[in-house]
Structures are given as structure tokens and as C-alpha cells.
Amino acid sequence: DAGVIQSPRHEVTEMGQEVTLRCKPISGHDYLFWYRQTMMRGLELLIYFNNNVPIDDSGMPEDRFSAKMPNASFSTLKIQPSEPRDSAVYFCASAGAGAYGNTIYFGEGSWLTVV
């Protein structure tokens, strides 16, 4: 398996523009997570899905952020409108279900810079 695949790897955009980050989880994984990483706040869980259904979005910072998972192999995280404080690395991750403890597999991240 190619692992969790994210795109774009790097994006520079102007304040006010819409940003869409994409993720393909590992095939067969039931859980998909979106994390944001910054120096100030570390790794923050934004939202996670189980079987394509959003379970907990309490980490989504505000209404400018939205996430969807239309099918088991694709998810998007959208920021509209973007602001400079949204600059961060956004990781998508996936995990299987069952067992006693699960390994979370991270993608390589999308490095977002909003100017």
C-alpha cells in the first residue's frame, strides 16, 4: 500500500482565497483524521471520521473550516476564506478499527502558507 496520500504537498495562497486539501487514506482503514501542526500548538486534532461519518469536529477552529468524506477513499479539508494564521502543516491520517489500540498512519502533510 502507498500509505496515506495527501495533496498538495505545498501551497502558498493569498489571504481570502479558498484552500482545499485532499487525502486518500490507506485502503481498508475505517478511521480518518485531520490534524494541524504548528510550533505554538503542536499537533491538534481538527476532526475525525469513522466509516465516512464525522464523529468529532470539536477541534475545527471556526466556521471557515469544513471537512468532508464522500467515500471511503477520499476526504477534503477546506478553508474559506483563508487567513495568515491558518498557515501550518495539515496532516491527514488513517487507522483501522478493532484490536486493542490502533496505529495511526500519517500522510506526508500539506504545508500551507497564507500570505
Add this chain to the structure above:
Amino acid sequence: GENVEQHPSTLSVQEGDSAVIKCTYSDSASNYFPWYKQELGKRPQLIIDIRSNVGEKKDQRIAVTLNKTAKHFSLHITETQPEDSAVYFCAASMESGGSYIPTFGRGTSLIVHP
């Protein structure tokens, strides 16, 4: 919800020395504690984990210990090497809907000087 505190935020050691990173958690229901390593510019990757029914686990030069009573757990790296330089994240997890959703600490930046 769960709260995980991790210390120190930065740790600098000489090659060959040992390094210890400590974490505390708040929710006694947490029962799975993974550690992730993130090299510069890379993704976090699981390096070791411990479940609440054991007190210690070792894998070559790394070991984790867990004190459920005190609600703290630690990562120990012996004979450190420059390639151990990275950010290390601890996490505490509890079962939720068939999986374990981790709450991560803020991370420790380990620097190993040759």
C-alpha cells in the same frame, strides 16, 4: 476530555547519553499510550506503544514505562545516536467506537550532538 502534558519541550544530549521524556495524562480511562517520532520535515511515525496492563516495554534502545496510579508514562532512549534527533510525541488513548483516538502531547524536540 483528556489532557496530556509532555516535558521537556526541548532536550539536548551528547551522543551516547540517555534521554528521558515524560508525559502525564488526566483521564484514568485512558489505556493505550503510543509514542510517535517525527523527523525534520517528515510525518510522525509510531515507534513504540504500551498498554495499560503492563508497566514497561522495551524495543532495543528504547523503552516505555507506565505508572497508572500516578497517571504518567515515560520514553527512555539509551545510547543515543544523531539519528535519534527528532520531535517525539506521546499520546494517551481510550476506546471510542471501536478504535482508540489519541490525544497528543505538545512534543519534545530531542537534539543529539555528535
